[in-house]
Amino acid sequence: MSSHRGTAVRSTDQTFDSLNSLVYCAGVATDPADLLRQRGIQVTAQRLAVLRAVAGQPHITADAVAEAVRAEIGAISLQSVYDALGVLVAEGLIRRIQPAGSPARFEDRVGDNHHHLICRICGRVVDVDCAVGSAPCLTAVDDMGYEIDEAEVAYWGRCPDCVAQSRASTRADPPTRRRRRQRRIARTEGPNDPVKGR
Numbered sequence: 001m002s003s004h005r006g007t008a009v010r011s012t013d014q015t016f017d018s019l020n021s022l023v024y025c026a027g028v029a030t031d032p033a034d035l036l037r038q039r040g041i042q043v044t045a046q047r048l049a050v051l052r053a054v055a056g057q058p059h060i061t062a063d064a065v066a067e068a069v070r071a072e073i074g075a076i077s078l079q080s081v082y083d084a085l086g087v088l089v090a091e092g093l094i095r096r097i098q099p100a101g102s103p104a105r106f107e108d109r110v111g112d113n114h115h116h117l118i119c120r121i122c123g124r125v126v127d128v129d130c131a132v133g134s135a136p137c138l139t140a141v142d143d144m145g146y147e148i149d150e151a152e153v154a155y156w157g158r159c160p161d162c163v164a165q166s167r168a169s170t171r172a173d174p175p176t177r178r179r180r181r182q183r184r185i186a187r188t189e190g191p192n193d194p195v196k197g198r
Contacts, residue, residue, distance in 0.1 A: 113150070
């Protein structure tokens with residue numbers, strides 16, 4: 001898998017495997033067009049291209065879906081992409097997630113209880129299985145009368161690449177840290193410092 005703008009890009013074989021996995025999990029035929037038909041969704045080139053774009057790049061934004069669809073089939077409006085995404089989400093064929101402070105992202109991993117790791121630095125999002133096995137985190141301490149069917153958990157931190165980059169830049173430029181510390185000390189002491197005023 002190669003990296004592009006902080007998100008992983010799947011090869012063509014992986015995209016088809018992902019689509020076939022989606023179809024298999026849904027318990028329907030192996031053709032994505034049949035998948036749409038079985039859900040009562042009109043099959044269009046736009047919807048198929050949107051489905052392929054989401055399957056091809058995990059946690060893709062609507063803008064990136066539009067770019068991928070335009071590269072595949074030509075012109076399509078952003079509104080048409082949003083409409084297709086909305087239909088596919090409503091039918092449970094793809095999932096919409098929206099980490100705080102980020103645009104909505106779409107993924108084809110549906111039908112399981114998984115969560116996400118999100119990098120605070122680069123915005124990379126990756127899947128992580130439920131922390132304690134098969135969906136026990138759906139059990140709230142007090143469900144307040146709700147019938148809970150899904151839990152959204154986001155783990156925030158720094159991805160391995162950003163951690164390594166941060167460590168490398170810290171080691172490469174220690175005088176900068178000293179200068180920053182000296183400036184902070186100077187600001188806190190201020191002009192009325194008796195030691196400086198001598």
